[in-house]
Amino acid sequence: xxxxxxxxxxxxxxxxxxxxxxxxxxxxxxxxxxxxxxxxxxxxxxxxxxxxxxxxxxxxxxxxxxxxxxxxxxxxxxxxxxxxxxxxxxxxxxxxxxxxxxxxxxxxxxxxxxxxxxxxxxxxxxxxxxxxxxxxxxxxxxxxxxxxxxxxxxxxxxxxxxxxxxxxxxxxxxxxxxxxxxxxxxxxxxxxxxxxxxxxxxxxxxxxxxxxxxxxxxxxxxxxxxxxxxxxxxxxxxxxxxxxxxxxxxxxxxxxxxxxxxxxxxxxxxxxxxxxxxxxxxxxxxxxxxxxxxxxxxxxxxxxxxxxxxxxxxxxxxxxxxxxxxxxxxxxxxxxxx
Numbered sequence: 001x002x003x004x005x006x007x008x009x010x011x012x013x014x015x016x017x018x019x020x021x022x023x024x025x026x027x028x029x030x031x032x033x034x035x036x037x038x039x040x041x042x043x044x045x046x047x048x049x050x051x052x053x054x055x056x057x058x059x060x061x062x063x064x065x066x067x068x069x070x071x072x073x074x075x076x077x078x079x080x081x082x083x084x085x086x087x088x089x090x091x092x093x094x095x096x097x098x099x100x101x102x103x104x105x106x107x108x109x110x111x112x113x114x115x116x117x118x119x120x121x122x123x124x125x126x127x128x129x130x131x132x133x134x135x136x137x138x139x140x141x142x143x144x145x146x147x148x149x150x151x152x153x154x155x156x157x158x159x160x161x162x163x164x165x166x167x168x169x170x171x172x173x174x175x176x177x178x179x180x181x182x183x184x185x186x187x188x189x190x191x192x193x194x195x196x197x198x199x200x201x202x203x204x205x206x207x208x209x210x211x212x213x214x215x216x217x218x219x220x221x222x223x224x225x226x227x228x229x230x231x232x233x234x235x236x237x238x239x240x241x242x243x244x245x246x247x248x249x250x251x252x253x254x255x256x257x258x259x260x261x262x263x264x265x266x267x268x269x270x271x272x273x274x275x276x277x278x279x280x281x282x283x284x285x286x287x288x289x290x291x292x293x294x295x296x297x298x299x300x301x302x303x304x305x306x307x308x309x310x311x312x313x314x315x316x317x318x319x320x321x322x323x324x325x326x327x328x329x330x331x332x333x334x335x336x337x338x
Contacts, residue, residue, distance in 0.1 A: 007054040010280055012211060013270050014288045015053070016046040019070040020267060021292040022079055025300055026069065026086055026100075030246045034304070035086045038115075039100045042070040044241035047266035048173055049074045051206075051214025052141055055222050061109050061127045063120050064143035066101035067173075068113040071143065075110040077103070083299035089306035096309045097317065118144060118151030121170070125157040128168035128231070137226045140168040147178025149195055150187060161231035162199035169221060170196075170233045173208065179244045180252045196233035208238025209266045212273070238266075 023041045030039045042049075045067075053074045064071045072082055077093050085092030086100055094104045094113070103113040111127065114120035124142030131138045148154055149172060161168050172193075178186050189195060196203035206217040214236060221232045239261040243250035250258075274280035 055218035128166035
């Protein structure tokens, strides 16, 4: 059984900074109308994905919902490919065809980016089934928001995972709001982690503003699954500093609540811990932050200069064999009605 090397904490702080600065640039470009469609930012939740990456191997499977920029970056997808995807360019990680909600990087085992709430949770169960069927010791990480726990597919997937002892970790990134609706108003069972008990799945809670707590809890769970395949559920309590999407003014929450969580910024917290322990200087942090800002800015230039997807490839990945044969048949006068 291959175990992951302990990830350097300064390196993980650098990753969190990269995610933060990338998302800030994405916000600017969206407001400049360089990015179309929906755009969901991860600002405030960086410790969740950083902790998960620190606890797993690069060959473990990862699948998530539409707030997916950070997950791709954490898996090693380049900022250039991520920003180009937002711009709808051919150099994007999904060739400009997916946009913000459909990042994908098969080489790095990052399988989306899925826009339909909760629809990817059954896919995660399928990926974990494949691992178990092939006698691999891989673990599938399935990320979703608190709004997904009330979808039917969520319950079907947990039931199957519990029944078949699949090596999957269901990670609920509970940022307190499903779009603009608070957990208190949308979910009858107030402790989300308690959902796991109904499917005989072990449940855990972690502070999503604390990188070390997320990493340590996930490391414990991952090691247990590698030894004896079984599912697990982790409710990671976090907070997003921006609205649900770029079109959301977040007027449903108070300024006091936002400021309370800003005082517990996950980047600030890890920086303080490392500085206090003599592992990081202010100069080192400033250098990392500058590098993150420069990298994010360079990705915008790359995206702007990249080519649009060729028009002749419009039907690729839509129809069998990538051609228009089926479309022509459906539109012909001889085709039967559907």
